[in-house]
Amino acid sequence: MSDDTPSGRRQVGSDLIIPVAGIAYAVYYVYSVWDFPPEAQRSGFFLAGLLVALCLIFFVRIGILAARGRVELEFDALLGPPRGRLGRLGFVALIGAYLLTVGTLGFTLTTFSFLFIGSLLAGLKSIRRAAIFAATASLAGWLFFIVLLGTRFPLGPFEALVNMVTSSWR
Amino acid sequence: MTKFTKRTPALIGRRGFLGAAGAVAAAAGTGGLFAPGRALAQEFPSRNIDIIIPTGEGGGADRDARAFASVWGNHLPTNFQFGYYPGAAGQVGYEFYMSREPDAHSLIFANLGPEVIMLALQDTGISVGEDIVYIQQTLSEPMAVWVGPSSPFRTLEELVEEGRRRPLTVAVSRLPHPASIGMLALGEALGIEIVLVPYGGGNPTAMAAITLEVDCAALPVTNSIVLDDQSLVLGIFADENVAPDGTDNAPTVNAALGTSIPALTSSRAWGIHRAAYDAYPERVTRLKESMAATLADPAYVEAVEGAGVPSVFIDPGDEAQAMASAQATIEMARRYRDLLTGS
Amino acid sequence: MNATGLAELFFYSASMWWVIIPAVFIGILMGAIPGFAAHNTIIMLLPLTLAVDVDVALTFMVALYCASHLGGGIPAILLNIPGTGGAAATTLDGYPMSQQGKASKALALSFVASISAGLLTSAVTLFMLQYLSQVGFYIRSVEMVVVMLFGLALIAAIAAKDMIKGLIAGALGLMLGAMGADHIYATPRGTFGILELFDGVPLVPALIGLFAISEALIMLETRTVAPAGAARSMPTWTQTFREIAGAFRHWVLMIWTSLLGLVIGVLPGAGASIAAFVAYQQARVFSRTPEKFGTGHEQGVVAPEAANNGVTTGTLVPLLAIGVPGGSTAAVMMVVLQFHGVPFGPRLFVQDPLLAYGVIMSMFVAYVFMLVTLFPLTRYLSRITVVANYYMAPMIVAFTLVGAFVPRNFMADLTIAVVFGLIGYVARKTGYNVAAILIGVILGPLLERSFLLSMRISGGDWTVFFSSAIGNILWALLAVTLLASPSISLLRRMRRKGDIY
Structure with missing residues (x-):
């Protein structure tokens, strides 16, 4: 179980997330192959059965502990220590923002913004150092991933500007 | 037996290698960098041609597409970028191709036999003729x-x-x-x-x-x-x-x-979005002309043989022929639908 | 091949030092960045390899390939992020060693195991290529089912700490691995209609999510990877030398796990991940101290690293001996050979033996050159663990997301990586082992494929799985493996209690 509380009772709320999500996916999977030929179904049915059975055993174990009053339904363990919790949640949100903007802003600008805000959220105190770090790392990343390796990662305004400048040289 | 072109006997020198490495790195990097510069020129192609291959690297489609592109560059001055999108019998590659900008800069290199059968049997929502047009057949085997x-x-x-x-x-x-x-x-x-x-x-x-x-x-x-x-x-x-x-x-x-099974062939062909075909006829014409010129180029015969494919399989066919091959394959797929889908 | 021929071949390959050295550096660097690895890097550098002579191209690719397997272990040890799937098992003990402030020791073990395995297996391959190519005739789909089960047995071992959670993690991985087109009719299953999942769970985004992103989120809770009390200064050259020399104590383990890797590498469709999982599991079973595995045990680093480097030579055997590539990296090499009009398979040995044997010798020479990198890498890289996590965590996320994108160029793979990152984070925080999930994701589809092929071939007859002598031997070994650990522990317990002896 995740954590023992001062009361001596174990927190099990967050322990249930993986089994519940697993069962939900197993049920969806079985639904998705319901009309398929047997060869396409067989392993899915077997695995779904296995996963659900294991999860049920786990629930029974927790149920027994709950009946004895030795567990409590808390999700605290999931969020880590209270210190810096808000920053960590902000970091997760920042990853979401990265996914939403990278297609438009391109590699360099998105990476710069992500590293700048991310390092501050992660506990770096100096804005100046965060800016230097973000600028250095994002430019190095641009040189390595985009210019040298030529990956097809989305290009944005920064890359377009560089293109314009380099084109004018030619 | 297969003919192979002779390997260059001498190694290239250190300087040559480092020079080539630098040139390739620069080309890879600046391929993206200089692209918009070319776009300003209002020419076709204004950027690299993306070649979508709906099977894995190192397979037959990869081999044949590379042999073609190695000569095509002489007739269509641009770079060719290969992308491999295998999965679900080619469905992944086709669906990914359909999601690309239909501006005639993205082409799919098709293996008409298996892929048209897949399109006919699987629920892809992609229809030959309505969504995709095969504009040039290259090889048939x-x-x-x-x-x-x-x-x-x-x-x-x-x-x-x-x-x-x-x-x-x-x-x-x-x-x-x-x-x-x-x-x-x-x-x-x-x-x-x-x-x-x-x-x-x-x-x-x-x-x-x-x-x-x-x-x-x-x-x-x-x-x-x-x-x-x-x-x-x-x-x-x-x-x-x-x-x-x-x-x-x-x-x-x-x-x-002593059977009378119909001839079963598979043709390689270049496919393009129907939307691009309709919106940019002049680009499609340019593509077709350069493809036809490539097929007529003796260097293409060499490239095909060099890749281990007998040149007798080179089978240039225009759009009408490529689409007719595709249609014949659809008919065949319908006949054997039950056995092929397990239904 | 006589001694003169061998020496000639060695010097011929060594004369390519100007190709091998950059390839080794690129390989180590790219291997250490999840998502790039050898296969994708070689594809990206294909214009270069197609432009140069075939000898140079092959030497470059082979050296890069070997070095990438060495590089893959570095982030696995230092940051709990495997650079390649083959290094996933290395995290199990490598990272705990870093957390205990023994990063340079873990790196020494990894490098020594990788290089020794590479040297040994390339030498073995050079002399026994034709015999090795026969392995495919004996280990086919039926036997592959058992080989996969050997790998899956690791889930049970990982689950030893909390059996039910470990098994749930493994079963969840297998369930996720069953996503995508079925192997017979190619109809997509359990994909939520998402095109990018039609070909199954993409391994690299899953790996990056489960290990890199989840680890970055966990890292935010501490200041550095190394413990607060760990030495801030760099190890001296003498200390580094001692650590490297000390790694050779495990020479027996290195030999047999590297040979295991070689044999698994020869099998088409298998690969470094399977080899590393199987080697880790087997090393644990036959160890005198199995209970120490997973806690920062030296053998837990040596076994997977030796095995995944043993695979590198094995992978080339089907291409060289038969003419069919056994894995994706070999398939890209085939593209280069085809482009240059060079035959592959047995004809290569007849028409151009220098090139054919030269490929394997290039591997040997590449590993010799890697020896040079051993000391500086061991000494300096361990410093990464004392870099502040407020720099490391954002950088890991930003750069590994590029790695998630590279193999397939799908933007959706970034989202897939983040989703797996969240799954990995929840799993880590609640005691479900992410390595067990990954084992399921990797081995599940391979197991299903081999199983379905066997069943098709046998006409649905289940006894096919017990129809071959090799298969039955493997079943017996699997049973021994599964029973050995509990039996040995029971004997030890009884011995301690004084019930026996």
């Missing part, structure tokens, strides 16, 4: 049934004889494939049970036949030609064996067994 060098079967008759005693296991690349249809038709004609075992690609299929995991393999004939003495071709699903040297002088299936 027949399907072949073959065995590994240690196989106990040395002729098609011996294989069929065994098939009368027990079901024959046949390695195929995938179920929706002309080679699979050929074997099913053969089984139907002779009253023998054929068990198709799909290995998910030409290379693992070949390996299954060579290691005797299955009785034989059915694949486009080039696969066995490239394997040379690691394969023994037993029969060809065609009216005539046009490449006897590379195929152990194998007979056609119909000649060996």
Whole structure:
């Protein structure tokens, strides 16, 4: 179980997330192959059965502990220590923002913004150092991933500007 | 037998290598950087041509597309970028291709046989003609049934004889494939049970036949030609064996067994979004002209042979011919729908 | 091949030092960045390899390939992020060693195991190529089912700490691995209609999510990877030398796990991940101290690293001996050979033996050159663990997301990586082992494929799985493996209690 509380009772709320999500996916999977030929179904049915059975055993174990009053339904363990919790949640949100903007802003600008805000959220105190770090790392990343390796990662305004400048040289 | 071009005897020097490395790095990097600069010129192509290959790298489509592109660059001055999108019998590649900007800079290099069958049988929402147009056919090759060098079967008759005693296991690349249809038709004609075992690609299929995991393999004939003495071709699903040297002088299936199975071929063809075809006719014309010029270029024959494919399989065909090949394949797929889909 | 021929071949390959050295550096660097690895890097550098002579191209690719397997272990040890799937098992003990402030020791073990395995297996391959190529004739789909089960047995071992959670993690991984087109009819299953999942769970985004992103989120809770009390200064050259020399104590383990890797590498469709999982599991079973595995045990680093480097030579065997590539990196090499009009398979040995044997010798020479990198890498890289996590965590996320994108160029793979990152984070925080999930994701589809092929070939007859001598031997070994650990522990317990002896 995740954590023992001062009361001596174990927190099990967050322990249930993986089994519940697993069962939900197993049920969806079985639904998705319901009309398929047997060869396409067989392993899915077997695995779904296995996963659900294991999860049920786990629930029974927790149920027994709950009946004895030795567990409590808390999700605290999931969020880590209270210190810096808000920053960590902000970091997760920042990853979401990265996914939403990278297609438009391109590699360099998105990476710069992500590293700048991310390092501050992660506990770096100096804005100046965060800016230097973000600028250095994002430019190095641009040189390595985009210019040298030529990956097809989305290009944005920064890359377009560089293109314009380099084109004018030619 | 397959002809191979001779390897350059001398090594390139250190400076040459480092120079080439620098040039390639610069080209890779600036390919993206300078692209908009070219776009300003209002020419076609204004950027690199993206070639979508709906199978994995190192396969037959990759081999043939690269052979074509190595000469195409002389007739269409641009760079060609290859992208591999295998999965779900080609569905992933096709759906990904349909999601690309329809501006005639993205093309799909199709293996008409298996892919058109897939489009006909799977719920992709992509329709040949309505969503995608094949504008140029490049190569056509027949399907072949073959065995590994240690196989106990040395002729098609011996294989069929065994098939009368027990079901024959046949390695195929995938179920929706002309080679699979050929074997099913053969089984139907002779009253023998054929068990198709799909290995998910030409290379693992070949390996299954060579290691005797299955009785034989059915694949486009080039696969066995490239394997040379690691394969023994037993029969060809065609009216005539046009490449006897590379195929152990194998007979056609119909000649060996007295059947009347239609010729089963698969053609490589360049496909383009219908939307791009309609919106940019002048670009499509430019593509077609440069493709036709490539096919007529003796350097293309060399490139094809260099890749291990007999030049006799070069089969230039215009849009009408490519679309007719596709339509014929759709008809065939419908006939064998139940066996190929397990329904 | 006589001694003169061998020496000639060695010097011929060594004369390519100007190709091998950059390839080794690129390989180590790219191997250490999840998502790039050898296969994708070689594809990206294909214009270069197609432009130069085939000898140079092959030497470059082979050296890069070997070095990438060495590089893959570095982030696995230092940051709990495997650079390649083959290094996933290395995290199990490598990272705990870093957390205990023994990063340079873990790196020494990893490098020594990788290089020794590479040297040994390339030498073995050079002499026994034709015999090795026969392995495919004996281990086919039926036997592959058992080989996969050997790998899956690691889930049970990982689950030893909390059996039910470990098994749930493994089963969840297998369930996720069953996503995508089925192996027979190619119809997509359990994909939520998402095109990018039709070909199954993409391994690299899953790996990056489960290990890199989840680890970055966990890292935010501490200041550095190394413990607060760990030495801030760099190890001296003498200390580095001692650590490297000390790694050779495990020479027996290195030999047999590297040979295990070689044999698994020869099998088509298998690969470094399977080899590393199987080697880790087997090393644990036959160890005198199995209970120490997973806690920062030296053998837990040596076994997977030796095995995944043993695979590198094995992978080339089918291409060289038969003419069919056994894995994706070999398939890209085939593209280069085809482009240059060079035959592959047995004809290569007849028409151009120098090139054929030269490929394997290039591997040997590449590993010799890697020896040079051993000391500086061991000494300096361990410093990464004392870099502040407020720099490391954002950088890991930003750069590994590029790695998630590279193999397939799908933007959706970034989202897939983040989703797996969240799954990995929840799993880590609640005691479900992410390595067990990954084992399921990797081995599940391979197991299903081999199982379905066997069943098709046998006409649905279940006894096919017990129909071959090799298969039955493997079943017996699997049973021994599964029973050995509990039996040995029971004997030990009884011995301690004084019930026996």
